[in-house]
Amino acid sequence: MKYFDYAASCPLDTEAAELYVKAATDYYGNSQSLHDVGHVANTFLENCRKEFSKLLNVETNGIFFTSGGSESNLLGIRALLSAPLKKGKHIVTSMAEHASILHVMKMLETEGYEVTYLPLNTQGQVEVAVFKQVLRDDTILVSIQHANPEIGTLQPILELAALCHQQQVLLHSDCVQSFGKTPIQEVAQAVDALSISGHKFYGPKGTGVAYVNPRVAWKPFLEGTTHEKGFRPGTVNVPGILAMTLAAQKVASSLYEEMDRFTFLRKTFLEELEEVKAQITVYPGQLPGMIGMRIHGVEGQWVMLECNRHGYAISTGTACHTGMLEPSKTMTAIGVKEKSAKEFFRISFGKQTTEKDVRELALLLAKLAQQEVVTELPL
Incomplete structure (x- = not known):
């Protein structure tokens, strides 16, 4: 075949697979355990965090590891909504977002948020002029994907970000299809949150990254969560994160x-x-x-x-x-x-x-x- x-998905990079097995068998400690085995795992985890901050050219303390793009989208959007820059309940997104974004938007509509779904032009892009028109005084969040997952169109994120920042609107971008396929450092620095999925660039399935700009004073989506500084629950997948980081380094280098x-x-x-x-x-x-x-x-x-x-x-x-x-x-x-x-x-x-x-x-x-x-x- x-x-x-x-x-849709990439095969796992051979070197990343070997690293995963070694980490899972030799460095198996819980990264939050206080003993030496846990400390070793935590050291590896924090080194991966630093590496992704370098790859994206963003602050290290804004990097959080997740189970993939869908979770990163959910938690990134929830993080921004927990710390809006102004009062309001209006959100802007596009009609062509990934299902994980659209499902979150439908959920938010049941919570009292109003969502505007923008069409795309014939080139597959959000029209900046139309986007500007739909922003309102009560708009608090925008979520627009960086790369369309069906035709590969790149959205004008830098222009959209400038308009959002002018009106104190927080901006999230799904970068699952663009990371490892086109430079995204400028986008990462312009947005307030973004999402990445490991299996889209030869990392293991079940791994991902969410970046939330540290200036956003977000609150945990689930109260009492301690992992990833409260960003998500569940034991951190250190072997998967190590393998994903290696895969990310390799795609960035080529x-x-x-x-x-x-x-x-x-x-x-x-x-x-x-x-x-x-x-x-x-x-x-x-x-x-x-x-x-x-x-x-x-x-x-x-x-x-x-x-x-x-x-x-x-x-x-x-x-x-x-x-x-x-x-x-x-x-x-x-x-x-x-x-x-x-x-x-x-x-x-x-x-x-x-x-x-x-x-x-x-x-x-x-x-x-x-x-x-x-x-x-x-x-």
């Missing part, structure tokens, strides 16, 4: 090289589809390793199953959305109607992606687009 779904390689692979892929360009739509995105597209008249799930039958693993959108009957959130957000929106599928590159595999997948998709029996399938 040729894997083209790295945006970031620009991989971006160049993915740019080449993307160009190669699109060149192979040139003959059927009238029958497909490829959406623009700034992450070169992610391609969101449609074959006109063909349901994306059928394309995914055909690719799988031929030995290629692709997806019809974010893994947390797969299996649901409604169309892609991103397609809906940019104004693509339901029937066409269900044609969407996503291809994403990673470490093991080769030029040969990219060309062969593109040729398969071109054949699917040209077959009359396929293009006439009912949706």
Whole structure:
């Protein structure tokens, strides 16, 4: 099986896996235990915290380790809401946020918050002018993802952050899809909180990072929590955090090289589809390793199953959305109607992606687009 779904999850880096096993067997102490074994584990934990602060170029005491992106999103948003800069109950987000964000927003609506869901323009971005218009005197929080998880569009976070800071609005950004794929240090310094997930950059599943700017005087979401300075409950996963940190260091060291390689692979892929360009739509995105597209008249799930039958693993959108009957959130957000929106599928590159595999997948998709029996399938 040729894997083209790295945006959903990555294989665990071999060196990170070896480090995980060694840490779990040799440095197994609870990081909060006061004996020497616990002290060793805590030393490793704090070194990882310092390393992530360097990778993001933020203050160390704002780094908290979690079980992944979804938990980081929940706790990051809750932390900001516990310490608003002004009175109000209005929140702004986008229609195309990850399910973990949208579920939090629905929960907050039951608690009396009012949430404005912004559409995206045809390029897949939040319009800064529209964003400025929806900010109100009672707006206290904004949560806008850095990179769209379906088409790879980068949002204008720096511009949005400037507007938020002018109006004393706290800003959270889901950086799960952007960390390790594009530079995010400027974004990290501009926002009040952000989220990262280890398995998106070859770390272990069940690991993540939340950053909350130390100037935010947040309160624990669950009272009585002691781990991670009260940020989250539960024994800290030191072996997983060590493995995630190593994986993060490795992707950071090869970031620009991989971006160049993915740019080449993307160009190669699109060149192979040139003959059927009238029958497909490829959406623009700034992450070169992610391609969101449609074959006109063909349901994306059928394309995914055909690719799988031929030995290629692709997806019809974010893994947390797969299996649901409604169309892609991103397609809906940019104004693509339901029937066409269900044609969407996503291809994403990673470490093991080769030029040969990219060309062969593109040729398969071109054949699917040209077959009359396929293009006439009912949706």
